[in-house]
Amino acid sequence: MIVITTPTGKIGAQVLRELLAKDISPLRVLVRDARKLSEAVRARVETVEGDLHQPASLSKAFGGASTLFWCQPDCPDAPDYVGAYEALATTARDAIRASGVSRVVAISAAGSPGNRPAGPITALHRMEAALRESGAACRFLRGGSFYENLLWQWESILHEGVFVYSMPGDTPTPQVATKDIAAVAARWLADADWVGSEAVSLLGPRDLSFNAVATELTQALGRPVRYEAMSPHSYRDILMSMGQSEDAAQGLVDMFEYLAVAYHPDERDDRALTPTTLAQWIQSAARSA
Ligand SMILES: NC(=O)c1ccc[n+]([C@@H]2O[C@H](COP(=O)([O-])OP(=O)(O)OC[C@H]3O[C@@H](n4cnc5c(N)ncnc54)[C@H](OP(=O)(O)O)[C@@H]3O)[C@@H](O)[C@H]2O)c1
Known part of the structure; x- marks a missing residue:
């Protein structure tokens, strides 16, 4: 039995689709509202309705699963952003231990910030540490920034020709399509023949600076798009005006600062290369929009 969390999320939905396409069974999903899944999907999977933060939901979903x-x-309104990730990971660790799940494929993030604060990267690496204590073998899929993050600024990209973050435009960092992460996740989930725990970097075809992203957007959309680097202070204020907690907003600013000044490119072995180019992703995003 394979259990899939967040089956309505960007990666989770694509993982589920991949496993169904490969006729892998049995599958169980943990979902807040099963009506968000199509009838066709519900007919082929066991559904547990519940909340990830509730230990009872996790034990029901994980029971008897391998x-x-x-x-x-993500928890952008959490007053303690990293603490919220850690708390949920600890709940998962305990439920994995109690249920005897033996393999976990988890979504994490690329980078090695160590003790340097790096917001979501720090949070996900703390999650890794907690899950390593679960007793299960783990594969931590450390993706670069998702191409899909551009969708948060899609209106501005299309209508104003600009997108913003708080890091210099000329620093290349790994960026990746979520469908490529999902494809790798599905392969690990379908394979019952691995042990031990390790991180797997998934870094896209090449590192991209935000200026390079702007060039790709300009070419693919056929209209000028530029990247604007905001000051950390202004970027944090924008995030907070959109409802993020101060701690979560500061975390993103910290992450961009880490990526700008201390990030060392992750090693790109064969497993780290993912196929979808940004240009391909933009074409398909533009078609869906
Ligand atoms: N953005 C990046 O560049 C990046 C890079 C590396 C790693 N990551 C990590 O990727 C993860 C997010 O993955 P994603 O983008 O695929 O997720 P997503 O599209 O944001 O989807 C979130 C999912 O979580 C579910 N969910 C939310 N609260 C829940 C709860 N209390 N109980 C049960 N389900 C709940 C949602 O279900 P509903 O349909 O019920 O709302 C939805 O399925 C985060 O951990 C993030 O840090 C992001």
Whole structure:
């Protein structure tokens, strides 16, 4: 039995689709509202309705399962951002231990910030540490920034021709399509023949600076798009005006600062290369929009 969390999320939905396409069974999903899944999907999977933060939901979902796809929802309104990730990971660790799940494939993030604060990267690496204590073998899929993050600024990209973050435009960092992460996750989930725990970097075809992203957007959309680097202070204020907690907003600013000044490119072995180019992703995003 393979359990899939966040089956309505960007990665989780694609993981589920991949496993169904490969006729892998049995599958169980943990979902807040099963009506969000199509009838066709519900007919082929066992559904547990519940909340990831509720230990009872996790024990119901994990019971009798061998393998788990674990993806933590982001928590941009948490007063203690990293603490919230850690708390949920600790709940998962205990439920994995109690249920005897033996393999976990978890969504994490690329980078090695060590003790340097790096917001979501720090949070996900703390999650890794907690899951390593679960007793299960783990694969931590350390993706670069998702191409899909551009969708948060899609209106501005299309209508104003600009997108913003708080890091210099000329620093290349790894960026990746979530469908490529999902494809790798599905392969690990379907394979019952691995042990031990390790991180797997998933870094896209090449590192991209935000200026390079702007060039790709300009070419693919056929209209000028530029990247604007905001000051950390202004960027944090924008995030907070959109409802993020001060701690979560500061975390993103910290992450960009880490990526700008201390990030060392992760090693790109064969497993780290993912196929979808940004240009391909933009074409398909533009078609869907
Ligand atoms: N953005 C990046 O560049 C990046 C890079 C590396 C790693 N990550 C990590 O990727 C993860 C997010 O993955 P994603 O983008 O695929 O997720 P997503 O699209 O944001 O989806 C969130 C999912 O979590 C579910 N969910 C939220 N709260 C829940 C709860 N209390 N109980 C049960 N389910 C709940 C949602 O279900 P509903 O349909 O019920 O709302 C939805 O399925 C985060 O951990 C993030 O840090 C992000």
